[in-house]
Structures are given as C-alpha cells and as structure tokens.
Amino acid sequence: MKGNVALTEVAVPYAEALMSVAQSRNLTEEFGDDVRALLSLLSQSEQLQKFLDNPFIQAEDKKAVINRILGEGANTYLRNFLMLLVDRRRIMLLEDVCQQYLALLRQLKQTVLAEVVSAVPLSEAQQQAVKEKVIGMTNAREVELETRIDPDIIGGVIIKVGSQVIDASLRGQLRRLSLRLTSA
CATH class of the missing domain: 3.40.30 (Glutaredoxin)
Structure with missing residues (x-):
C-alpha cells in the first residue's frame, strides 16, 4: 500500500478528523504516541497487516482484534476512531492515516x-x-x-x-x- 498516492489522498481526511478530535480534547501528543505504537506494530507484523487488509474477514473479527491489541487502558476516542475505520471499510488505510496524522502533528509542532x-x-x-x-x-x-x-x-x-x-x-x-x- 505504501506509495499509492490515491490511497494516501483518501487517508488525509481521516487523519485530519483524528487531529481535530485530538486537538479538541488536548490529546495530540498522546494520540501521536499511540499512532507511533500502531505503526510500529504494523511494521513488525505482516500477518496483522494482511488480516486488517483482508476484505473477506468480518468487521466484528477485526474489531475484536483491535480491542485486544489496544487493551483496556486505550484512549476511548482513538478506539472509536479505529472502529469507525472498520465500519467504513477503511481500516486498510490505517498505516496511511497514521503517517498522515504524524505529518499533521509535526506541522502543528x-x-x-x-x-x-x-x-x-x-x-x-x-x-x-x-x-x-x-x-x-x-x-x-x-x-x-x-x-x-x-x-x-x-x-x-x-x-x-x-x-x-x-x-x-x-x-x-x-x-x-x-x-x-x-x-x-
């Protein structure tokens, strides 16, 4: 998926929406740390990336895996955002959304x-x-x-x-x- 300009363009509004939520709750840095952790996890686990990218896997199964990955202490807003990506069938854009969020965070800071x-x-x-x-x-x-x-x-x-x-x-x-x- 890396390098695909069309997918990156689709990811931008989602990253902007995540930034908007983060700014309204004063959580930009916390989200930044969580996004970096997600990117690290995705880069280390090709199996997870393929699981999330697979359109034949049910949304509920993807949500269950995301909930297990995030654990109990995860930020509710970030968890809801990831569930929204699953519901809208955009979870395959997670890596691009995370990269775009970090770019927006760097620009902000x-x-x-x-x-x-x-x-x-x-x-x-x-x-x-x-x-x-x-x-x-x-x-x-x-x-x-x-x-x-x-x-x-x-x-x-x-x-x-x-x-x-x-x-x-x-x-x-x-x-x-x-x-x-x-x-x-």
Whole structure:
C-alpha cells in the first residue's frame, strides 16, 4: 500500500478528523504516541497487516482484534476512531492515516522529520549533533529523527529532510571522487 498516492489522498481526511478530535480534547501528543505504537506494530507484523487488509474477514473479527491489541487502558476516542475505520471499510488505510496524522502533528509542532541512514547505530551525542544540524538548515523548532542502519554506506551518514539530501557517507564520497576522476 505504501506509495499509492490515491490511497494516501483518501487517508488525509481521516487523519485530519483524528487531529481535530485530538486537538479538541488536548490529546495530540498522546494520540501521536499511540499512532507511533500502531505503526510500529504494523511494521513488525505482516500477518496483522494482511488480516486488517483482508476484505473477506468480518468487521466484528477485526474489531475484536483491535480491542485486544489496544487493551483496556486505550484512549476511548482513538478506539472509536479505529472502529469507525472498520465500519467504513477503511481500516486498510490505517498505516496511511497514521503517517498522515504524524505529518499533521509535526506541522502543528513545527517539527521536521529527518531520515538518517548510518552504517552503525548513532550515539546520543551523534543524534543530537544531527538534530542541531537539521535545525540550523530548516529553522524548525524541533527535529524528529527516523534512523535506519545500512552497512553499505561504509561510514558517515545520509540525512534526508524533505527533498534535501546531505550525503556525508563514505560511499557517497567515493562515488563523487570516482566521478571526478573519470571526468578528468
């Protein structure tokens, strides 16, 4: 489903509705945490994703699974929202709705998302340095890091903020050096 522009466009009004409920109840951050947890669960469980996407599984069965996942302490508004997605046969958009909600939350908080690829896990000090660099580039109030490990970059980092890419990886430096040598 990722990358499908039409489905993302359908998800936007649902994400906006969830944001509206969150703002009216002053729960934007709490919903943000819950949405991140849902996204993490969906990315870790392909079986759950397929279950929710399957149109032949009864709505009541999907609701029962969602209730078990959320547990007793889940926010009532979020639970009702997920049940609405099931009733409207839009639960297959859950991942897109969650991504759109987080984008709206970042916009509300003047936070930018920086995707960071490194060869090894970054220390706290390195993550802080990346955040400061991104704040300097974007004038954002806060930076949310989404890190990924890719040993193929050999060393250094690749930082992507929106359409800007900073390639400070050894692989990128070697590629640029190779291009300079071949053009000379």
